[in-house]
Amino acid sequence: MTLCLILPKIKNNMQKRTLGKTGWEISVIGLGSIKLPLISRKECEILLNTAIDGGINFVDTADCYGDSEEKIGLALERRRKEFYLCTKIDERDGIGVRKKLERCLRRLRTDWIDLILFHDLRGSEYDPIFHTGGLETLERARKQGKILEIGISIHNSLPMMRKAIESGVFSVLMVAYSAFDEDRLAADLLPMAHRMGVGLVAMKPLAGGRLAESPSLPGHKGFIRGESLAQVSIRYVLSNQNITCAIPGMTGLYELDENLQVGRQARELTMEEIKALMECVGEAGKGFCRSCGYCLPCPEGIPIPDIFRFESYHDRYNLKEWAREQYQSLGVHADACSGCEQCMEHCPYGVAIPEKLKLAHRILY
Ligand code: SF4
Ligand code: SF4
Structure with missing residues (x-):
């Protein structure tokens, strides 16, 4: 990470949207922390504090993201009231959920977590959260004030997403959504979630980094109107008004600065720009798995x-x-x-x- 880069003091005019029925006003750019294990504690401290100073008020992590929770806890313990904290747990049953929740609270150095998600539900994992105590445990934790809201993250099962939205149980649905996923989710599921008051957070807005691989460095003239492919791709995600917030993973101040610019300077992409993006996505997407699940079921049962x-x-x-x-x-x-x-x-x-x-x-x- 380029620690010597000093971000200019720009007036904080970060755009915000309401996160479904939670009513929270969330910055359209959230901080995704899956890549924090790749950088040092000191670098994290600078990155996270600069992000909060820059107007980001939604920080997303997960129990399984290496030491990401610890680094967030260390860096932001004293600023806990300045942002919404979201984490995710892989457990589904009551005992597992309780243990993981306690560990999350400890590692994040906080008394409460704003939003906790059942993480990465797949296959037959949906029903057990209702029948083996996982949901009940989180509801109890909510009454105790340890968490405020319960959500769910699902990567590729559209029927499961539909069920989760219709259940009325979850305040937030986190979905993998990027320019690659345009046709799959946008037409039906996202408007439905929005209508039903389920907040939508877009993880992987750069398709796991696939849309950030064009030159995106100081001095680069940019993909469109001086902006990098990553910036245009995030603008594209946010052009879907059903999405509250995109959470690109970040490791450095340059990436953060690019993302902040997107969040602060809202603009609609023109038809020509969308066309250019789609051509680029077509090229970048050749042979790239989008987790759409169209290839299933495999006769051998391979997920x-x-x-x-x-x-x-x-x-x-x-x-x-x-x-x-x-x-x-x-x-x-x-x-x-x-x-x-x-x-x-x-x-x-x-x-x-x-x-x-x-x-x-x-x-x-
Ligand atoms: S392999 Fe192809 S069909 Fe299967 S999930 Fe990936 S992109 Fe979709
Ligand atoms: S067995 Fe192999 S080749 Fe056949 S559908 Fe399953 S994954 Fe595809």
Whole structure:
């Protein structure tokens, strides 16, 4: 991280939107912390404090993001009332949820968490949160003032997202949403969530960094109107008014500054700009798994998008141990692939699924 970069003191005119029925006014740019394990404590302290000074008031983390919770706790303990804190837990049952919640509170050095999410629900994990005590435990914690709101994050199951919205139980739904996901979620699910007062937070607005890989450095002339591909991509996500907040992962002040500019200077993308972005997305997206799930079901029961996601957590975010654990806990692994290629007929994005599965298995097993 470039520590010597001093951000200019700009008047804080960060745009805000209301987070569903919570009524909270949230900055349209939140701080995603999946990459905090990649930087030092000192760098985190500078990054996080500069983010809060810059008008960001939503900080997102997860129990499984390495030492991210500890770093946030250390950096922002004294500023706890200046931002909404969101974390996520992988447990589904009462005992597991209680233990994890206590650990989150300890690591984050706080008496309360504003928003806690059941993290990354997949397969048959939805019903157990209702029947094995997970939800009940969080509701009890809410009555005790340890948490204020309960939400859920779902990566690729549209039926599960629909169920969660319709349940009326969750205040917030966190979805992976970027220019890559335009057609999948925008038409139906996002407006429905918005209508029902479920706040929508867009994780992976840069598709796990895929939309940030064009030159985005000081001196670079930019992708459109002097802005980087990352900035235009976040503008695109925020142009969907159903989304309250996008939470790009950040590790440095340059990225933060770019994101703050987007949040402070709202502007609509023109049709020409959207067209240019879509062309670029088409190029960047060749062979890239969007977690859409169109390739499912696989006759061997392989959870294809989950495996590719674990691979990307392993490679891009350096969450190696967590990614391996998640992979190894799957009931069916990538080596069950028979090579029938049925999945490839359904993948609209040209992912070489059997080949990529072999690679993922080598890395994760
Ligand atoms: S090629 Fe492999 S992953 Fe794809 S459907 Fe066949 S068995 Fe499943
Ligand atoms: S492999 Fe293709 S169809 Fe399957 S989840 Fe990824 S992008 Fe979607």
